[in-house]
Amino acid sequence: MSDHIYKKIELVGSSPEGVEQAVNNAIAKAGQSVRNMRWFEVAEIRGHIDEGKVAHWQVTVKIGFTLDE
Amino acid sequence: MSDHIYKKIELVGSSPEGVEQAVNNAIAKAGQSVRNMRWFEVAEIRGHIDEGKVAHWQVTVKIGFTLDE
Amino acid sequence: MSDHIYKKIELVGSSPEGVEQAVNNAIAKAGQSVRNMRWFEVAEIRGHIDEGKVAHWQVTVKIGFTLDE
Amino acid sequence: MSDHIYKKIELVGSSPEGVEQAVNNAIAKAGQSVRNMRWFEVAEIRGHIDEGKVAHWQVTVKIGFTLDE
Amino acid sequence: MSDHIYKKIELVGSSPEGVEQAVNNAIAKAGQSVRNMRWFEVAEIRGHIDEGKVAHWQVTVKIGFTLDE
Amino acid sequence: MSDHIYKKIELVGSSPEGVEQAVNNAIAKAGQSVRNMRWFEVAEIRGHIDEGKVAHWQVTVKIGFTLDE
Amino acid sequence: MSDHIYKKIELVGSSPEGVEQAVNNAIAKAGQSVRNMRWFEVAEIRGHIDEGKVAHWQVTVKIGFTLDE
Amino acid sequence: MSDHIYKKIELVGSSPEGVEQAVNNAIAKAGQSVRNMRWFEVAEIRGHIDEGKVAHWQVTVKIGFTLDE
Amino acid sequence: MSDHIYKKIELVGSSPEGVEQAVNNAIAKAGQSVRNMRWFEVAEIRGHIDEGKVAHWQVTVKIGFTLDE
Amino acid sequence: MSDHIYKKIELVGSSPEGVEQAVNNAIAKAGQSVRNMRWFEVAEIRGHIDEGKVAHWQVTVKIGFTLDE
Amino acid sequence: MSDHIYKKIELVGSSPEGVEQAVNNAIAKAGQSVRNMRWFEVAEIRGHIDEGKVAHWQVTVKIGFTLDE
Amino acid sequence: MSDHIYKKIELVGSSPEGVEQAVNNAIAKAGQSVRNMRWFEVAEIRGHIDEGKVAHWQVTVKIGFTLDE
Numbered sequence A, B, C, D, E, F, G, H, I, J, K, L: 001m002s003d004h005i006y007k008k009i010e011l012v013g014s015s016p017e018g019v020e021q022a023v024n025n026a027i028a029k030a031g032q033s034v035r036n037m038r039w040f041e042v043a044e045i046r047g048h049i050d051e052g053k054v055a056h057w058q059v060t061v062k063i064g065f066t067l068d069e
Helices: A019-030 B019-030 C019-030 D019-030 E019-030 F019-030 G019-030 H019-030 I019-030 J019-030 K019-030 L019-030
Strands: A005-015 A037-050 A053-066 B005-015 B037-050 B053-066 C005-015 C037-050 C053-066 D005-015 D037-050 D053-066 E006-015 E037-050 E053-066 F005-015 F037-050 F053-066 G005-015 G037-050 G053-066 H005-015 H037-050 H053-066 I006-015 I037-050 I053-066 J005-015 J037-050 J053-066 K005-015 K037-050 K053-066 L005-015 L037-050 L053-066
Touching: A005 A019, A005 A037, A005 E019, A019 A037, A019 A053, A019 C053, A019 D005, A037 B019, A053 B019, B005 B019, B005 B037, B005 F019, B019 B037, B019 B053, B019 H005, B053 C019, C005 C019, C005 C037, C005 I019, C019 C037, C019 C053, C019 G005, D005 D019, D005 D037, D019 D037, D019 D053, D019 F053, D053 J019, E006 E019, E006 E037, E019 E037, E019 E053, E019 K053, E053 G019, F005 F019, F005 F037, F005 H019, F019 F037, F019 F053, F019 J053, G005 G019, G005 G037, G019 G037, G019 G053, G053 K019, H005 H019, H005 H037, H019 H037, H019 H053, H019 I053, H053 L019, I006 I019, I006 I037, I019 I037, I019 I053, I019 L053, J005 J019, J005 J037, J005 K019, J019 J037, J019 J053, J019 L005, K005 K019, K005 K037, K005 L019, K019 K037, K019 K053, L005 L019, L005 L037, L019 L037, L019 L053
Parallel strands: none
Antiparallel strands: A005 A053, A005 D005, A005 E006, A037 A053, A037 B037, A037 C037, B005 B053, B005 F005, B005 H005, B037 B053, B037 C037, C005 C053, C005 G005, C005 I006, C037 C053, D005 D053, D005 E006, D037 D053, D037 F037, D037 J037, E006 E053, E037 E053, E037 G037, E037 K037, F005 F053, F005 H005, F037 F053, F037 J037, G005 G053, G005 I006, G037 G053, G037 K037, H005 H053, H037 H053, H037 I037, H037 L037, I006 I053, I037 I053, I037 L037, J005 J053, J005 K005, J005 L005, J037 J053, K005 K053, K005 L005, K037 K053, L005 L053, L037 L053
16 A cells, blocks of 8 residues: 555646636546546646736646556 | 747735735736736745734736737 | 844645635644744645545645744 | 646657757657647756767757647 | 657655665556656655654656657 | 946747747847846746747846946 | 644754665654654755765655644 | 735845845845835845955845835 | 754844844844754845835744754 | 766856857867766856847856766 | 865766665765765765666765865 | 856855855865856855854855866
8 A cells, every 4th residue: 555656747727717726627637537636736827918817827737646556 | 920029027916815816916007007918927925914814915926028019 | 123033834734625725724723822923935735636626725834923022 | 718728748859959959859759649739848958978079969848738629 | 869759757656665665666667658768867755654653655756768769 | 346236137038940049039129128238047948839840939038237327 | 624734844864874764763753742743755865974984864854744633 | 005016126236345235235226216115035146256355246136116106 | 973863943033234143133032942053054035125225134044953862 | 887976067168159059168178177078967048248149158067977987 | 163164076876776875886986086075965866777677876966075274 | 258168166165254254265265276266156055053153154155267278
C-alpha cells in the first residue's frame, strides 16, 4: 500500500466565473480519460481581459492519479 | 499582426470578498487610464486580518496591454 | 511604534467550498490560540480529488501577528 | 468558448543550430501525435559540448494544446 | 544524432525505505509503458508520517525518454 | 555619478523570427517614449503555435533606463 | 472531515548517516511535543564537512500535523 | 477603505554608501513624480566594483503607491 | 554531537534605521522566549514609506535554535 | 565509468549578434584553460542597450567539465 | 575569527549507489585540491537511466571552504 | 569591446558589523588573487547568533571579473 506510484499531468482549465470553477472544469475534463485522480496542485492563475473586464480565468493545475492497479 | 508589442504593469487590487473581486477591482482601475488590456497574471495573494477575520484580500496582478496602434 | 516585531506561522486550511473559505478556516483556527493577527500570505493552493471531483481545497497560509505588548 | 481546457506536455528539442531550431524540432515532433497545439513556453536552455564547441542545443519546452471537442 | 527529441513525464514514486527506492519504483513503473528512458530529475521529496514515524517516502521525479524513430 | 537612479519597465516583444528579433522589437517600441535605455533582462520566452508551427515568439523583457538629470 | 486544519513547523534534523536518518531524527524529536503528525516536506539538504569527509547531514523538513479536536 | 488599488513600480537606486542609502535615493527620486507611496520591497542587491572596492551599491526596489483618490 | 535537532521560527523585525537593526530587534525579541539560538537567514527585506521617506524597515528572518538538551 | 566527477564554472559571454554567439564566445574562452567540457546551462540572458539598440547580448552560462582522468 | 572568508565551488558527484555516495565522491575529489572544506549544499539531484534502471545518480553540490590564512 | 568574457566566483564574506562590511571583506579577499573585478551580486544574507546576539553576518556574493585582455 505504501508503494503506490502516481503520475502527474498538467492541464489549464478556464472559466468566466473564477478560480474554483476553472479548476473544476480541468478536473472534469481529465476525468474523461483518467481514473483514480487523487489530488491537484494550482501552478498558475491568469486570464484573458476583454473590453476592460475579465473574460475568463485560466488556471494551470497539476493533477495526480494512481498508476497501479 | 505577429509583431505586437505589449506592456505589463503591476497592480494590487483589494476586496473584502475574495480573490476574483480583488482582481476585478484592479483591472477596473487600470482601465481608467489604459486601453487594450489583454491578459492578467496573478503574482501574489495575501490580505489583512482585523479582529480575527480577513478584512480584505490583496491580490497582486500583472496586466498586459497592447502598445501598438 | 515602528519597532514592532511580528511572528509568522504556517497553517493549511481546508474547505470543500474554495480558496477563500479554506483561508477563513485556517485563520479562525489560529485565532483560538493567537491574538493580534495582522496579515496572511497564500503560499500554496492544492486539494484532494474524490470520485472525479474536488473533495476539498487545501490552502497553505502564512499568518503574521504582533509579538510585542 | 471561454471554457476551453488545455493540456501541457514537456518536450526537449535539440539542434546543432540554436534555440529557435531546437524549439521548432520539438514542436514538429509533437505535431505528429498532437493536434491543436496553441502555445509553447521555454523552460530551460542547455546543451552538449564536444571538442570545445557546442555540439547541440537542448531546449525544454512546454507545449499547450486544446483538449476539447 | 544531435537532433533527438525527448519527452518528460512526471511521476511520484513511494517507498517505506527511502529516496533511492522511491525513485527506483517510479522508474520501474514507467518502464512498463515507456521505452528508451534516458534520465531523471528529482523535483520534490516528501512523505507520510504515521504513528510518529515515516510511513513512506514520496519522491516526485521527471523522467526523460527518447521520442524518435 | 554613482548615484544614478534607474527605472525598469516590462515589455513583451514578439516576432516570427526568433528571440533576438522579439527583443529588438520591444526595445525599438520602448525607445519611442523612453530615452536613456541602458540594459535589458529576458524574463520569459514563449510563443504562439499555429498550424503546427511557431507563428511568433513572445519574449518578456525588463528594460532599465536612467531617470536622473 | 474535509475541514481539517494543519500546522507546519520547520525543523533541521542531522545525522552522520544520510538524508533518511536525518529526517527520521527530526520527526522523532518533533514527536516528543507534537501529536498527529501527518506528512513532511524536505526543504533543504546540506551538511558539515570535517577532515575532508561528510561529518553529518543536515536536512530541513517541514512537518505538518493536525490542529483540530 | 478596504478597496484601495495600488500600483507597483520598479526602480534601481544606487549609492556608494550601502543598501539603505541606495533605497532612500530610489524612493526620493520616485517621490518627485509619484504621490502616496506606501511600501517598498527589495528585489535585488548588487553593485559595481572599481579598483578592487565597491564603487556603488545598486538595489532594485519595487515601490507601491495608492492609485485611488 | 552530530545529531542535533534545530527548529526554525520566522519573525519580522522592524526598525527605522536599517536592515541590521531590524534583524537585531527580531533576534532580541525571540531571545525572550527561545534559548540556544544559533543562526538566522534573511528571507525578505521590505518596509513602509511615510511622507515620501522610509518610515521603517521590515526584515523577515528565519531563526534556528537547538531543540535538544 | 559511472563515478565521474564534474565541476561547473559560471561565465558570462557577450556578443553583438545574439544568444548563441554569446554562448559560443564563453565556451571558446573557457576552452583555453579547461579541458573536457561536457555541457552548458543558460542561467541568465540580458544585455546592454546603446542609442536605443541592443549593443551586445550577455548570457550567463554554467559550464560542466570532467575532473577525473 | 568572525571575519572568515569562504569560497564555494560547484561539483557534480555521481554514484550507482545513491545520493549520499554521490556527494561523498564529489567531496573526496574536491579534497584532492582544496583544503579546509567546511560545508556542502545539495543543489540538484538527477541521474542517468540505462535499460530501465538507474545507472548512476548525479548530485550537484556546492562546497564551501575557508579562504583565509 | 562588446565581446568581453566574464567569470563569476561565489564567496561568503563575514563581519560582525553588517551586510556592507561582509561584502567588502569578501571583495578585498578576492582581490588578492583576481584582477579586473567588475560587479557583485548578493545571493544570500545570513549569520551566526551567539549569546542571543548577532555574532557575525555572512553574506554570499557572486563576483564578476573580466577574463580577457
